[in-house]
Amino acid sequence: MSRSTKRTRIQIRKIVTVFGGRRARWLLWCERWGDRSLVSLEYRGRKHHLRLNSTDPLVWFSVFIQEDYGANLPFEPRVIVDAGAYTGLSAIYFANRYPGAKIIALEPDPENFRLLTRNVGAYDRIRPVHAALWFEDTELALYRRPEGHWASTIHAASLASGYAKADRPIPAMRIETLMSRFAVPEIDVLKVDIEGAEKEVFEHSSAWIDRVGAIFIETHDRLRAGCSDAVVAATPGFARAQTSPMTELLINPAH
Numbered sequence: 001m002s003r004s005t006k007r008t009r010i011q012i013r014k015i016v017t018v019f020g021g022r023r024a025r026w027l028l029w030c031e032r033w034g035d036r037s038l039v040s041l042e043y044r045g046r047k048h049h050l051r052l053n054s055t056d057p058l059v060w061f062s063v064f065i066q067e068d069y070g071a072n073l074p075f076e077p078r079v080i081v082d083a084g085a086y087t088g089l090s091a092i093y094f095a096n097r098y099p100g101a102k103i104i105a106l107e108p109d110p111e112n113f114r115l116l117t118r119n120v121g122a123y124d125r126i127r128p129v130h131a132a133l134w135f136e137d138t139e140l141a142l143y144r145r146p147e148g149h150w151a152s153t154i155h156a157a158s159l160a161s162g163y164a165k166a167d168r169p170i171p172a173m174r175i176e177t178l179m180s181r182f183a184v185p186e187i188d189v190l191k192v193d194i195e196g197a198e199k200e201v202f203e204h205s206s207a208w209i210d211r212v213g214a215i216f217i218e219t220h221d222r223l224r225a226g227c228s229d230a231v232v233a234a235t236p237g238f239a240r241a242q243t244s245p246m247t248e249l250l251i252n253p254a255h
Contacts, residue, residue, distance in 0.1 A: 071243045079104075083191060103123075104184075133173070135201055189215075195220055206234075
């Protein structure tokens with residue numbers, strides 16, 4: 001029997017908000033017995049697929065109920081890069097909010113990426129990319145932390161003690177490579193939730209940072225010391241605002 005997810009009271013309240021009381025009780029009962037099957041949730045006429053006994057319902061709550069990426073921007077985005085796109089929920093949110101934008105969704109974890117491609121299949125403006133954002137073009141080992149599906153990381157082996165290593169290396173690429181592949185000279189919105197890899201990415205950002213209009217970012221100093229410092233050093237002059245308990249919005253005034 002699979003081990004079931006232990007939910008806190010706050011998490012249970014969020015799940016009830018997402019699914020409604022009756023369905024949430026049934027899903028939580030299923031989780032108690034380790035059920036990892038997919039469930040569907042309809043939003044704006046489209047079905048989103050979530051995994052039971054996972055962090056998926058909590059991410060759905062953060063994206064669609066809490067609206068972590070709902071802050072008003074001083075421009076209409078045309079190109080959005082979603083780095084750490086997980087199962088595609090944030091990319092779908094951006095697609096609904098900005099109907100004229102092209103969205104490039106990067107996700108390194110193979111399990112998450114399979115569900116991402118399923119979730120975004122009806123959105124022809126979302127381009128899934130199975131890769132990690134990094135400071136060079138290479139292949140990296142992927143490690144999964146105990147926290148759940150949202151906690152995959154591409155840290156070096158020396159920093160990943162106790163994590164479960166994925167079977168195959170994961171492609172990783174620079175932002176410059178991504179921009180060249182999709183022929184985009186600028187990125188209007190860059191969303192970054194990459195579990196500590198933001199330290200290396202922003203330490204090597206001088207070639208592209210001026211071509212980004214806005215950045216939604218969650219930093220992970222609890223995993224890698226210096227993540228926030230690297231982001232601050234790379235974005236002098238950007239206006240800053242907290243949009244959720246874990247997400248910050250940076251605006252480039254020159255964009």
